[in-house]
Amino acid sequence: MHCPFCRNPDSRVIDSRTSDDGLSIRRRRQCPKCGGRFSTVETASLNVIKRSGVVEPFSREKVMSGVRKACQGRPVTDADLAVLAQQVEEAIRQTGSSQIDANEIGLSILGPLRELDEVAYLRFASVYQAFESLEDFDAAIAQLRADHAHRQVSASSTTDDVQ
Numbered sequence: 177m178h179c180p181f182c183r184n185p186d187s188r189v190i191d192s193r194t195s196d197d198g199l200s201i202r203r204r205r206q207c208p209k210c211g212g213r214f215s216t217v218e219t220a221s222l223n224v225i226k227r228s229g230v231v232e233p234f235s236r237e238k239v240m241s242g243v244r245k246a247c248q249g250r251p252v253t254d255a256d257l258a259v260l261a262q263q264v265e266e267a268i269r270q271t272g273s274s275q276i277d278a279n280e281i282g283l284s285i286l287g288p289l290r291e292l293d294e295v296a297y298l299r300f301a302s303v304y305q306a307f308e309s310l311e312d313f314d315a316a317i318a319q320l321r322a323d324h325a326h327r328q329v330s331a332s333s334t335t336d337d338v339q
């Protein structure tokens with residue numbers, strides 16, 4: 177990478193640190209010719225294949241804006257969305273593939289969004305999974321109810337264990 181100040185083709189790494197999420201490395205560099213300092217950020221490339229066939233880099237911003245619509249009027253902050261987008265990116269990177277279908281991003285959003293806000297989850301799922309009828313909503317809600325009941329049972333059995 178060329179020095180951004182004098183275009184010298186060489187630079188020296190003077191510091192490198194991994195980001196908190198472990199997904200990127202920031203290197204502090206110095207140009208041996210002009211002494212200018214600059215940073216580079218290195219991440220593994222992750223591309224999204226859209227339904228149209230267009231390939232574009234994965235973007236947390238796009239995940240956030242996609243989910244934000246489903247969260248209108250819900251108690252979900254931008255910070256919550258940022259965490260969700262990070263979880264989605266981590267889940268996708270853990271699969272080890274560098275290229276994924278846009279569809280898979282939608283799938284990876286469902287889990288964390290459900291943890292965040294069930295109403296937003298239902299809205300997102302209804303668009304993403306193309307709910308066509310009230311029965312589709314009924315089925316999704318029944319699933320949520322069943323999981324709630326399951327959680328309550330596990331919570332009370334934990335209490336029993338303590339006693």
Ligand SMILES: [Zn+2]
Nearest residue numbers: 179182207210
């Ligand atoms: Zn330079």
